[in-house]
Amino acid sequence: MKRVIIGITGATGTIYGWRLMEMLREEGETEIHLVMSASAKLTLKMEHDIDPGYINSLAHEVHAPGNIGASISSGSFSSAGMIIAPCSIKTMSNIAMGNTGDLISRAADVILKERRKLVIAIRETPLHAGHLENLIKLANLGSVIFPPVPAFYNRPKTLEEIVDQSCMRMLDQLEINLETAPRWGEEGGVPAVGQKGASVQSV
Numbered sequence: 205m206k207r208v209i210i211g212i213t214g215a216t217g218t219i220y221g222w223r224l225m226e227m228l229r230e231e232g233e234t235e236i237h238l239v240m241s242a243s244a245k246l247t248l249k250m251e252h253d254i255d256p257g258y259i260n261s262l263a264h265e266v267h268a269p270g271n272i273g274a275s276i277s278s279g280s281f282s283s284a285g286m287i288i289a290p291c292s293i294k295t296m297s298n299i300a301m302g303n304t305g306d307l308i309s310r311a312a313d314v315i316l317k318e319r320r321k322l323v324i325a326i327r328e329t330p331l332h333a334g335h336l337e338n339l340i341k342l343a344n345l346g347s348v349i350f351p352p353v354p355a356f357y358n359r360p361k362t363l364e365e366i367v368d369q370s371c372m373r374m375l376d377q378l379e380i381n382l383e384t385a386p387r388w389g390e391e392g393g394v395p396a397v398g399q400k401g402a403s404v405q406s407v
């Protein structure tokens with residue numbers, strides 16, 4: 205079974221983190237390691253009437269954010285990669301600067317040094333030059349900068365459809381290809397521009 209680390213931080217959009225885990229559970233071929241920051245727990249409470257116990261139950265192993273000695277803080281722990289969704293500016297900046305004082309930033313730093321896949325679903329707007337400089341640093345270190353920006357060509361009707369499309373694309377980055385949203389130009393998906401019934405119309 206491959207392993208994936210999911211980090212959830214205190215940026216708005218905690219749904220991305222738990223929906224990723226629900227999708228991986230539906231897939232059933234991935235061992236999920238979860239670490240949630242203290243702020244993520246606060247934000248989750250503000251955003252959803254959801255039992256934090258349910259979020260934990262989606263993971264095969266839950267790591268405390270202060271547990272620097274957890275398995276995922278070592279390069280010898282093999283994994284397909286890590287997705288931080290949503291990722292706050294604080295955690296993103298810590299990773300960019302090599303400040304690894306908590307488990308999310310330490311696990312992310314390990315992923316980078318081991319040349320594995322790190323997907324950062326940064327969630328803030330607008331961004332100032334300092335944010336952008338840190339994001340450039342991370343991009344140069346090989347991480348995938350993945351702001352969860354919705355697509356509209358698939359004509360989403362619900363929040364879930366918007367979230368699922370971004371989550372599917374995040375998992376694509378780890379070569380976990382699920383069909384939880386339409387894919388452009390594919391059968392059963394969204395017709396490519398120019399095909400009959402294409403969703404993008406010229407104005």
Ligand SMILES: Cc1cc2nc3c(=O)[nH]c(=O)nc-3n(C[C@H](O)[C@H](O)[C@H](O)COP(=O)(O)O)c2cc1C
Pocket residue numbers: 212213214215216241242243244246247250291292293294295327328
């Ligand atoms: C409801 C709520 C929404 C927030 N949204 C964001 C956000 O979108 N982006 C961000 O960078 N910080 C956001 N914050 C602030 C972070 O939670 C805060 O910077 C925190 O220290 C991040 O810590 P963490 O990275 O350890 O989770 C939000 C805070 C709250 C309470």
